Amino acid sequence: MSGTAAPPDEAGIIAEVAAAHDSATPLEIGGCFTKRAMLRPVQAGRGLSLAACAGITLHSPQELVIGAKAGTRMSEIAAAVAAHGQHIISEPPDFSGLFGGGAAQTLGGVVAANLSGPRRVAWGATRDHVLGVRAVNGQGELVRSGGRVLKNVTGLDLCKLLAGSHGTLAVLTEITLKVLPAPERRGTVVLPGLDATQGVAALSAALGSPYGVSAAAYLPAEAASQVPALAWLGGPVAIARVEDFATSVAYRTDRLRAELASFGRAEILDDAASVAAWAAVRDAVPLHGETGAIWRVSVRPSAGPAVAESVARAFAANWFLDWGGGLVWIAGPATAAAHEAVMAAAKAGGGTWLLLRAPEGLRASVAVIPPEPPALARITAAVKAAFDPKGILNPGRMYAGV
Amino acid sequence: MIQQPAPKPDVLARRDAIVAGLRRLVPESGVIAEPIRLKPYETDGLAAYRQVPLAVVLPESTEQVAAVMRFLHEQGVRVIPRGAGTSLSGGALPLADAVVIGMMRLNRILDIDYADRCATVQAGVTNIGITQAVQGDGFFYAPDPSSQLACMIGGNVGMNSGGAHCLRYGVTANNLLGLKIVTVAGEIIDIGGAHLDAAGYDWLGLLTGSEGQLALVTEVTVRILRGPEGARAMLAAFRSNEVAGACVDAIIASGIIPVALEFMDRPAIHACEAFAHAGYPLDAEAMLIIEVEGSTAEQDFLLGRIREICERHDPISLKVSQSAEESAAIWKGRKGAFGAIGRISPDYLCMDGTIPTSRLPDVLRRIGEMSESYRLGVANIFHAGDGNLHPLIMFDANDPDSFARAERFGADVLKLCVEVGGCLTGEHGVGVEKRDLMGVQFSATDLAQQRRVKDAFDPGWLLNPSKVFPLTDALPKAA
Numbered sequence: 001m002s003g004t005a006a007p008p009d010e011a012g013i014i015a016e017v018a019a020a021h022d023s024a025t026p027l028e029i030g031g032c033f034t035k036r037a038m039l040r041p042v043q044a045g046r047g048l049s050l051a052a053c054a055g056i057t058l059h060s061p062q063e064l065v066i067g068a069k070a071g072t073r074m075s076e077i078a079a080a081v082a083a084h085g086q087h088i089i090s091e092p093p094d095f096s097g098l099f100g101g102g103a104a105q106t107l108g109g110v111v112a113a114n115l116s117g118p119r120r121v122a123w124g125a126t127r128d129h130v131l132g133v134r135a136v137n138g139q140g141e142l143v144r145s146g147g148r149v150l151k152n153v154t155g156l157d158l159c160k161l162l163a164g165s166h167g168t169l170a171v172l173t174e175i176t177l178k179v180l181p182a183p184e185r186r187g188t189v190v191l192p193g194l195d196a197t198q199g200v201a202a203l204s205a206a207l208g209s210p211y212g213v214s215a216a217a218y219l220p221a222e223a224a225s226q227v228p229a230l231a232w233l234g235g236p237v238a239i240a241r242v243e244d245f246a247t248s249v250a251y252r253t254d255r256l257r258a259e260l261a262s263f264g265r266a267e268i269l270d271d272a273a274s275v276a277a278w279a280a281v282r283d284a285v286p287l288h289g290e291t292g293a294i295w296r297v298s299v300r301p302s303a304g305p306a307v308a309e310s311v312a313r314a315f316a317a318n319w320f321l322d323w324g325g326g327l328v329w330i331a332g333p334a335t336a337a338a339h340e341a342v343m344a345a346a347k348a349g350g351g352t353w354l355l356l357r358a359p360e361g362l363r364a365s366v367a368v369i370p371p372e373p374p375a376l377a378r379i380t381a382a383v384k385a386a387f388d389p390k391g392i393l394n395p396g397r398m399y400a401g402v
Numbered sequence: 403m404i405q406q407p408a409p410k411p412d413v414l415a416r417r418d419a420i421v422a423g424l425r426r427l428v429p430e431s432g433v434i435a436e437p438i439r440l441k442p443y444e445t446d447g448l449a450a451y452r453q454v455p456l457a458v459v460l461p462e463s464t465e466q467v468a469a470v471m472r473f474l475h476e477q478g479v480r481v482i483p484r485g486a487g488t489s490l491s492g493g494a495l496p497l498a499d500a501v502v503i504g505m506m507r508l509n510r511i512l513d514i515d516y517a518d519r520c521a522t523v524q525a526g527v528t529n530i531g532i533t534q535a536v537q538g539d540g541f542f543y544a545p546d547p548s549s550q551l552a553c554m555i556g557g558n559v560g561m562n563s564g565g566a567h568c569l570r571y572g573v574t575a576n577n578l579l580g581l582k583i584v585t586v587a588g589e590i591i592d593i594g595g596a597h598l599d600a601a602g603y604d605w606l607g608l609l610t611g612s613e614g615q616l617a618l619v620t621e622v623t624v625r626i627l628r629g630p631e632g633a634r635a636m637l638a639a640f641r642s643n644e645v646a647g648a649c650v651d652a653i654i655a656s657g658i659i660p661v662a663l664e665f666m667d668r669p670a671i672h673a674c675e676a677f678a679h680a681g682y683p684l685d686a687e688a689m690l691i692i693e694v695e696g697s698t699a700e701q702d703f704l705l706g707r708i709r710e711i712c713e714r715h716d717p718i719s720l721k722v723s724q725s726a727e728e729s730a731a732i733w734k735g736r737k738g739a740f741g742a743i744g745r746i747s748p749d750y751l752c753m754d755g756t757i758p759t760s761r762l763p764d765v766l767r768r769i770g771e772m773s774e775s776y777r778l779g780v781a782n783i784f785h786a787g788d789g790n791l792h793p794l795i796m797f798d799a800n801d802p803d804s805f806a807r808a809e810r811f812g813a814d815v816l817k818l819c820v821e822v823g824g825c826l827t828g829e830h831g832v833g834v835e836k837r838d839l840m841g842v843q844f845s846a847t848d849l850a851q852q853r854r855v856k857d858a859f860d861p862g863w864l865l866n867p868s869k870v871f872p873l874t875d876a877l878p879k880a881a
Contacts, residue, residue: 029702062651063759063789085657086420120598127604128576143851144844149756150788151561151573151828154836154843155870156852160575181657204517210540210631216673220503248471248700300518300596326518326598347779352595369601380603387851398602 004028004047009133010069010142010173016048017171017392018140026395029167031071031106035113037099039166039368040396041360050108052193056080058148065131065148066177070108077107077177078127087182090126091117091215097288098357108172114164117282118215118241120325121207127163129178135162135170136386148176153283161383167394168402169387184244187253187271188277190230191238191260196220196305198327199238202263202299206240207324209259211252215241216324217279218304223286223320229269229277238263241278286320288333295342299351302323307345314341326351334358339366347368371399404451404492404834407868409499413479413553417456420477420501423835424459425470427469432507434458443502447549448492448835450749452545452801456480456510462507464582464590471618472588481586483614488549490752491833492586493613493869500867503509505556508620510537515549517544520579520596521621525556529563532624534758541626544571544778546831549739556619562611564829566736569787570661570695571627573829575610583609586860596623608855613831614857614866630695633661635729636705636713639686643667644763647690649715650786652761653692653708660691660708663785664736669764670743670794671735672768673781685720690786691736739783740794745780747796749805751812755819756828757788768818769793775809778804790828791819812871817842832870840872 005016020027025272028044032051050071058067061084068077075093081087092110096102111133114126116125132146135158145158162170191202200216206213218238224230230237240260242252249271257266269277280286287294297307304325311317311330315338332338339355339362346353347370355368372380377399384391384402396402413420415436421435434440435457456479461467474481482498487494496502496706500848508524514536514699515521521543523532532543537862546565547553559581571577580594588790593605600606646665653660655791666674666682666689675682682689690712694704705722712720723729735742741748757765766782773780778795797808816826818835820843826836840849853871856863 060758064654065758085654095435114599114604116599121791124572124576125599127607137851138571141847141851142845144848145852147823147825147843149758149824149828151564151568151756151790152825153573153829154563154825154827155832155840155849156855157562157575157607158852158855159612160604160610161855164604180659181654184657188419201517204519208516208519208541208628210628212630233784236659245703248696251697252702262625281699296599298597298599298601300515300520302515302517323598350595352599352601353409354601372602373591375585376591376602376605377507379585379605379858383855384853386858 002046006049006052008052010053012317013053013171013173014140014142015134017138018138020046020392021178021390023137023391024392029171029394031109032100032103034096034101034103034105035109037357038113039397040363040400041396048171050106057127058176061086064150064179065176066163066179067148067174068107069174070106070172072107072109073104074107075104075250079248081179082182085182086179087360089119089123089129089180090180091119092126093117093282095283097283098294107175111163111175112165112167112172118217118278118322120328121216122214127160129354130159130163130175131178132176133159133172135172138169138390138393143170150178153230154362156318167395168397169384171393173273185246185249186241186243186271186274187249188274189240189253189256189267190233190267191263192233193235194238194263196308196321196395198263199236200239200301200305200321201262203240203324205260206256209256211256212242212244214243218321218325219286220320222231222318225285226289227277227280229273233267239277241274254350257363270369280324281322285332287329289316290318293334293338294334294356295330295355296354297330297342297346299328299346299349303351304328307349310340310345310348312376314338329341334362334382336362336366404474405873406453406497407873408619410733411457413499417852420479421457421569423473423836424457424470425474428459428461428466428545432460432462438538438540443496446489446492446494448485448495448833450805451492451495453496453498454601455500455502456498458499458504460504460507464584466595467503467584467618467620468588468590470503470559471586475587475864478862479605480867482866483560483618485554486552488527488553489557489561489833490754491827491829491835493831495834495835497868503618503836506556512621515596516594517540519626520575520623521626523555524621525619525793526554529553536626540629542579542629543624543626545574555622555624558638559610559622560612560614562832563862564664564790566664566785568785569663570659572608578606578610578622579625581606581619582621583585583617583619586774600730613870615856616865618764625795625880631697633693633695633729634701634705634723635691635693635732636708638692638720639683639718640688640750641718643688645715646690647762649712652711654787656711658704660692660787661695662691663787664691666736667782669779670739670783673742673746674735674739678738680731682735686718690735691732723841743781743796745795746855747798751795751797751808751810753793753795753815754827754830755791755816755824756789757791757819757822757824760784761822765791765818765822769815772811772814776807778808778811789824803823813839834869837870837874
């Protein structure tokens with residue numbers, strides 16, 4: 001690769017992409033490239049980094065919006081909204097503990113990968129809160145979609161299409177997000193000692209209660225032992241979080257404990273312990289000691305335990321469940337056989353998988369996300385061509401040949 | 403009057419053969435071709451525009467929709483998808499050479515799963531029908547457009563419909579998990595499912611709000627939510643739009659997100675009060691309806707805080723509901739707003755721009771000035787938390803000059819919304835109504851990119867033509 005360019009502004013990004021288009025040079029697009037080990041490896045002639053294209057461009061707390069250039073570090077955005085008592089709704093994770101490296105992740109990277117944390121189960125994914133984007137397509141043209149207002153159905157929603165497209169359709173240069181007031185207090189109801197099926201049943205009851213549960217996870221004993229805020233319980237835990245005004249958190253955790261009484265005696269974690277426990281779930285701390293491959297499987301919540309059980313039969317898996325059971329985190333050996341087992345379990349559960357981390361050889365040789373049926377794959381190829389006719393933006397990152 | 407593409411002469415000439423072909427694909431009663439029976443399909447909620455279609459077909463299954471699409475695709479026939487026909491932007495307006503595919507016979511609820519909090523329904527199930535199916539168990543489907551008694555979930559997906567409770571629960575796009583779609587060539591594809599994060603491109607997000615430009619939706623998997631313990635409303639009236647707007651900002655800044663935060667200006671208050679006798683204060687310039695949820699104690703806490711904030715804004719009156727009946731009374735006028743305007747004006751256009759909420763006083767002042775210069779009345783209803791503004795422009799459809807002024811007035815309002823940093827449509831969609839204004843919000847490059855995405859799904863531009871894209875842009879590549 002002949003180096004990585006890091007232009008300081010959108011005009012520079014446009015110039016880089018236009019030049020790459022003219023010379024048909026594939027580009028590896030990234031911010032600080034903290035997620036390079038995700039998905040398929042990109043074969044590129046040159047790198048294009050958004051890291052220098054940074055800074056908050058719009059912040060209107062009373063209108064619940066913040067806009068920033070794509071290279072803005074997430075920590076800067078989180079701090080800016082926190083200064084006004086607000087938070088980023090989808091609770092995006094920080095995977096530095098999985099991918100290593102000290103670099104900070106950028107807004108563009110989080111949106112391009114559509115990464116969402118525990119609050120996703122109740123409040124939507126990162127893509128749900130992207131109000132507007134500016135992006136450079138594969139022909140070096142600036143394309144805008146959405147805007148800075150909370151409700152907007154004008155034209156095709158390219159914001160959602162580009163969120164989660166991993167830089168394969170266009171280079172995001174600026175993004176506007178909806179934000180919300182951060183809760184005054186957090187509390188967590190903990191049900192110890194349940195097996196995965198009972199645990200997810202308890203989480204479903206919690207999420208199906210009128211008490212506004214904002215996150216729900218199940219950690220088997222091994223995973224729970226890696227989280228100090230939960231390890232003291234000495235076994236598996238099902239945990240459900242409430243976030244609200246202080247009086248509401250006290251009331252709602254109490255009512256939840258009563259409502260879940262048939263699942264055993266619940267403990268309540270206070271604000272500080274809740275923050276620590278959910279940060280660990282968000283960032284997949286229970287898997288930080290793993291050296292092999294890591295998968296995220298998305299299924300209907302009630303299918304989560306069967307997916308975990310199925311892969312645990314195939315290999316020595318370290319796993320836990322977020323999103324009420326619907327997100328199965330799995331760590332295991334970086335082998336084609338293990339990957340087969342995960343794919344089979346995800347298919348049986350009626351859901352999808354993502355090979356989040358693996359050595360380059362494995363990621364280059366297997367489907368890192370489910371292949372699409374032929375009719376949809378043709379649309380994928382056509383939409384890719386509609387943005388990037390020469391196939392220069394992160395080629396092959398999601399699918400071989402796209 | 404809006405310009406429409408010329409009908410394809412060869413399609414008009416083959417009308418009988420096309421109708422006969424459709425009759426082979428769906429039950430006899432599912433094909434409508436007699437002029438008198440086509441009449442109900444000539445328009446939708448934007449009744450100023452009318453065009454009788456070539457024929458109407460009413461399939462009863464996804465497979466029949468696919469067979470119909472394969473046939474019409476082979477025949478090069480344009481297609482207009484239609485739910486209940488409640489679009490306020492002309493999203494279901496036919497063309498003379500187009501076949502309307504009505505989804506009303508796809509009206510079954512296929513699956514309800516409380517443990518996984520989702521329901522799968524056919525496209526012709528009404529919005530309220532989903533909530534009615536689950537409310538006995540304490541659940542509901544959140545998006546609640548004003549037309550929810552009639553409008554169908556397939557149309558809600560097509561338009562990415564909103565409602566009065568979006569501030570808390572989001573719009574349609576935020577409440578979907580999966581779709582079953584039929585492509586222009588008649589292929590059936592499942593998008594998403596009952597899981598939260600799909601792999602691959604976000605087809606669910608792209609298709610939602612695509613106004614029938616990309617594919618037909620036959621089944622929808624929605625998130626269903628457990629209802630709150632209770633909800634209660636309050637009403638606050640103020641001396642000026644500025645003060646009411648400042649009060650909205652102060653509520654949001656306090657960290658409270660009410661489930662609804664509705665704003666009405668003086669003309670809207672008067673029209674609604676005359677219609678519904680809801681007890682609205684007639685001496686106010688602006689009024690807020692604010693609703694919160696939770697246990698009774700939580701409602702008291704939140705309404706108490708909001709009341710304190712309102713009291714700092716010199717209110718003319720404050721009324722905090724003490725019961726479900728009082729809450730219903732507070733909502734009664736707002737929910738009847740469209741009927742109320744219909745009572746004082748023979749016709750009205752319901753506009754749908756969104757603005758940054760901080761610009762509300764300025765925008766309302768300029769709309770007032772336009773009202774004077776166009777000599778047409780206007781009442782403003784505003785989803786204040788999310789900036790979605792509904793000016794109701796009153797005119798007389800029997801007076802062509804009045805209608806022409808109303809259309810120009812509406813266009814000026816939407817241009818103003820874009821000028822202050824907002825957009826042309828917050829929840830009604832572009833349809834035919836705002837098609838020719840797209841260049842106000844988007845650059846030629848922006849629109850060309852959207853058009854190429856449309857091309858990727860529908861290379862022949864057979865799906866819901868003449869909507870969304872300015873007509874000059876809306877040409878198939880081959881043409």
